[in-house]
Amino acid sequence: RAKEDGRGQVVAFDDQLDKEREELAFAENRLKTAIEQDEIKIVFQPLIAATDGEINGVEALARWVPPTGTVSPEVFIPLAEKSGLIEALTRKILLGSIRTVSCWQSLELSVNVSPIQLCNPNFAGEVKKMLAEEGFDANRLILEVTEGVLISKPDRARRSIDALRAVGVRFAMDDFGTGHASIGTLRQFGFDKVKIDRSLMSSNNGEVLKATIHLASALDLPVTAEGIETEEQARTAREAGCQSLQGHLCGKPMTVEQLRDRLTPDARPGRIA
Ligand code: C2E
Ligand code: MG
Ligand code: MG
Ligand code: MG
Numbered sequence: 001r002a003k004e005d006g007r008g009q010v011v012a013f014d015d016q017l018d019k020e021r022e023e024l025a026f027a028e029n030r031l032k033t034a035i036e037q038d039e040i041k042i043v044f045q046p047l048i049a050a051t052d053g054e055i056n057g058v059e060a061l062a063r064w065v066p067p068t069g070t071v072s073p074e075v076f077i078p079l080a081e082k083s084g085l086i087e088a089l090t091r092k093i094l095l096g097s098i099r100t101v102s103c104w105q106s107l108e109l110s111v112n113v114s115p116i117q118l119c120n121p122n123f124a125g126e127v128k129k130m131l132a133e134e135g136f137d138a139n140r141l142i143l144e145v146t147e148g149v150l151i152s153k154p155d156r157a158r159r160s161i162d163a164l165r166a167v168g169v170r171f172a173m174d175d176f177g178t179g180h181a182s183i184g185t186l187r188q189f190g191f192d193k194v195k196i197d198r199s200l201m202s203s204n205n206g207e208v209l210k211a212t213i214h215l216a217s218a219l220d221l222p223v224t225a226e227g228i229e230t231e232e233q234a235r236t237a238r239e240a241g242c243q244s245l246q247g248h249l250c251g252k253p254m255t256v257e258q259l260r261d262r263l264t265p266d267a268r269p270g271r272i273a
Contacts, residue, residue, distance in 0.1 A: 024079075024082075024083075027079055028079065028082075028083040028085065030066070031064070031076055031079055031080060031083070031085055032083075032085055034064055034066065035085060035088050035089055035092065039064060039065065039066060040062055040063070040064055040089065040092060040093075041062075041063045041064075041065060041255075042060050042061070042062060042063070042093055042096050042097050042100070042256075043060075043061050043063050043253035043254055043255060044058040044059070044060060044061070044097070044100070044101075044253065044254055044255075044256065044259045045058060045059045045061060045246060045251060045252065045253040045254070046058055046246070046250055046251040046254075046259075046262065047059060047108075047110070047224060047244045047245070047246045047250075048244060048245050048246070048250045048251070049243070049244055050234075050237065050238045050242050050243055050244055050245055051238075053250075055107065055251075055262065055263065056106075056107070056108060056244060057107050057108030057109060057110060057142070057244075058101060058107060058108075058109060058110065058259065059110040059111075059112075059144070059246065059253075060093055060096075060097035060101075060109065060110065060111050060112075061073065061112070061253050062076075062077070062089065062093050062112075063253075064076050077089075077114065080114075081114055081116050086114045086116055086117060087117060087120070090111075090113065090114060090117055091126070091130075093111060093112075094111055094127070094130060095130060095134070097109055097111055098130065098131075098134050098136045098141075099134065100256050101140075102134065102135075102136055104263060107140070108140050108141075108142055109140055109141055109142065110142040110143075110144055110172065111141070111142070111143055111144065112143075112144045112145075112174065113143045113144065113145050115145065115146065115148050115152070115153075115157070118145055118156070118157045118160045118161070119153045119156040119157060119160070120160075121156070121159070121160075123160050124159070124160045124163035124164050125163075127141075127143075127164060127169065128163075128164070128167055131167075131169075137168075138164075138167045138168035138169045139168045139169075139170075141169050141170070142169075142170045142171070142172050142192070142193060143164070143169060143170070143171050143172070144171075144172045144173075144174040144195065145157075145171060145172070145173065145174060146173075146174045146175050146179075147173065147175075147176075147179050147180065147181035147185060148179070150181070150185055150189055151180065154189075157189070158189060161189055161190060162190070165190060165192075170192035170193060171189070171190070171191050171192055171193070172191065172192065172193035172194065172195050172224070173185075173186060173191045173193070173194050173195065174195050174197075175195065175197040175226075176194045176195055176196050176197060176212065176216070177196050177197045177199070177200045177208070177209075177212045178197045178199060178200075182215075183215050183216075183218065183219060186215075186216070186219055186221065187219060191221060192221065192222075193221055193222050193223075193224065194216040194221050194222070194223045194224070195223075195224045195225075195226050195246075196209065196212055196213065196223060196224065196225050196226060196237075196242070197226060197227070198226040198227020198247070199227075200212060201225055201226065201227045201228060201229075201233050201236075201237065201247070202227060202229075202233075206236055206240070209225075209236065209237075209240055210240045213240045213241050213242060214241075217241055222243040222244070223241065223242045223243055223244075224242065224243070224244045224245070224246055225237035225240075225242040225244075225245050225246065225247075226246050226247060227246075227247045227248075228245045228246060228247030228248070228249045228250055229247050229248050229249055230249060231249070233247070233249070234249060234250075
């Protein structure tokens with residue numbers, strides 16, 4: 001067994017772990033406070049019809065804007081998942097976005113659901129209860145999930161999906177084309193919709209994009225192309241058969257006031273200029 005050196009290293013490693021634990025606890029506490037004190041906001045990004053540019057729906061996206069700077073969802077969502085705060089966070093996003101979008105009867109609402117929650121046996125019941133209490137038509141709600149959970153805990157995910165689809169809630173496979181999800185996965189879990197990850201749009205790899213869209217079309221599933229930033233990407237997506245487009249070209253994530261402006265008749269409702 002090593003003496004000085006070896007022990008010295010072990011001690012340093014422990015210190016490092018303690019420090020990381022402390023940082024994590026600090027960050028979790030900040031996030032907990034942020035959720036409690038309404039520091040988490042919702043922005044809405046339009047999904048537009050590939051044919052006529054009409055806004056068919058919006059995706060609710062969480063924003064954490066602390067007094068100094070901003071924190072990306074890529075950082076605080078994993079933090080929320082790790083610390084068990086994701087339940088409270090999603091409840092807020094779901095409830096807040098349902099209430100906001102409720103008045104625009106023609107809009108569908110997409111909300112991201114963390115894999116962890118989809119595996120929670122209470123999740124489906126909570127969503128159903130919320131829809132009933134808010135009087136929100138289940139057919140207008142689309143829950144977006146990524147494939148990870150389907151592979152790690154397929155049975156649990158399946159149960160939540162089935163229970164919610166039975167009342168009319170739809171499911172979209174998010175970030176399709178980035179992992180292992182296949183036509184089999186889409187069929188097996190009964191997805192209603194596919195969202196092609198923006199990496200496929202920006203890679204300029206038209207062939208991969210087309211092949212991926214053909215996969216989804218073979219199951220008669222509507223496809224949304226994410227991350228549309230240029231007219232050329234919009235054209236590619238349309239020609240490849242996407243039904244709807246989402247990206248900075250069609251509208252960046254916006255506040256409810258900005259969304260209202262986009263939806264007023266004067267502003268030519270839901271069309272790209
Ligand atoms: P996502 O669900 O795939 O959402 C799309 C992301 O792409 C959003 O990033 C959006 O702002 C960004 N985006 C949209 N159009 C464009 C574009 O044209 N160009 C580029 N470069 N980016 C574009 P955001 O808001 O940072 O969210 C990142 C991810 O964090 C989301 O990916 C989603 O997985 C997760 N997330 C966000 N809000 C929530 C939430 O409320 N709950 C859960 N569970 N996850 C969330
Ligand atoms: Mg999404
Ligand atoms: Mg996505
Ligand atoms: Mg994503």
